[in-house]
Amino acid sequence: MDTLHLALFGNPVAHSLSPVIHQAFADQFGLKLDYALILASEETFAKQLKQLQSSGARGCNITVPLKVPAHNIADTLSTAAVTAGAANTLVFQQSGVFADNTDGLGWLKDLARAETSIKGKSVAIIGAGGAAAGITPIILAQSPSALVIANRSPEKAASLLQQQTNPNFRSMSLQQLRQPGLPKFDLLVNATSIGHQGQHPDLSPESLNPEALVYDLNYGTAAEPLKNWCSKNNIRYRDGLGMLVEQAALAFNLWTSQSPETQAVLSNLGELLNQKT
Numbered sequence: 001m002d003t004l005h006l007a008l009f010g011n012p013v014a015h016s017l018s019p020v021i022h023q024a025f026a027d028q029f030g031l032k033l034d035y036a037l038i039l040a041s042e043e044t045f046a047k048q049l050k051q052l053q054s055s056g057a058r059g060c061n062i063t064v065p066l067k068v069p070a071h072n073i074a075d076t077l078s079t080a081a082v083t084a085g086a087a088n089t090l091v092f093q094q095s096g097v098f099a100d101n102t103d104g105l106g107w108l109k110d111l112a113r114a115e116t117s118i119k120g121k122s123v124a125i126i127g128a129g130g131a132a133a134g135i136t137p138i139i140l141a142q143s144p145s146a147l148v149i150a151n152r153s154p155e156k157a158a159s160l161l162q163q164q165t166n167p168n169f170r171s172m173s174l175q176q177l178r179q180p181g182l183p184k185f186d187l188l189v190n191a192t193s194i195g196h197q198g199q200h201p202d203l204s205p206e207s208l209n210p211e212a213l214v215y216d217l218n219y220g221t222a223a224e225p226l227k228n229w230c231s232k233n234n235i236r237y238r239d240g241l242g243m244l245v246e247q248a249a250l251a252f253n254l255w256t257s258q259s260p261e262t263q264a265v266l267s268n269l270g271e272l273l274n275q276k277t
């Protein structure tokens, strides 16, 4: 049986759940997998990528801080990678390196699990980094009634909405999120990394509709601060573990043309994380 060679580039990578997820996918199709974790910087990335490519690998995942360099290095790009300006998946093809961004669609697939839709709803995204760049075009394509993107660096939030002329689509600072006159949100997405610092965004429960969902892209210990805040305030909450599994399944499909079953993998991963915490 041929071995499927894959890898993850980023910094940090050591604690990534991607090897476990892709092993579970490979097992579903009886594939042998070799999934390497490669610590890389913007300076070393191009050389390490060439090495991986010439080793016979099928492709790789990309995480922080290399999603933009991965987009820039590719020979061809999917529409999702172009609109996000960043790539989380590279496929080694005969014609060169193809880049895609499966974060946005992976997130949308997991949102469906929470039985939450976007059309006609009022949505807020907190954060404007690579992950927010991946999900913003997906949200806009679903026709929300309003979209607010708030970020510590408001100019980054503005750049995510620069093509938009609809006055209901607005960018702002985190402080402005508390100003009166904003719509109450049906869906609030935490796309900041402050959970890794043991914090959550400074939110007001009054800014949310009673049935609102807070979707945190974080998972594991980084998700705890916002999860606890939502629990105290009786607000529906979902962490980003399902997104992680779904974006991985889409990447796996790009490499193998196989569509893995994700629910069992997600359940097992949740149990694995519970054992660790």
Ligand code: NDP
Pocket: 064, 103, 126, 127, 128, 129, 130, 131, 132, 151, 152, 153, 156, 191, 192, 193, 194, 195, 196, 197, 217, 218, 219, 222, 240, 241, 243, 244, 245, 247
């Ligand atoms: P980036 O580093 O690109 O962006 C980080 C964001 O967090 C920026 O908006 C940044 O604001 C904000 N931020 C960081 N620290 C603070 C702070 N102290 N106060 C306020 N805002 C802060 O990261 P990504 O966009 O790639 O990832 C964001 C989070 O989503 C991460 O925690 C990551 O683990 C998670 N993620 C989950 C995925 C999943 O599959 N579940 C997929 C991708 C990401 P500023 O712009 O001002 O610096």
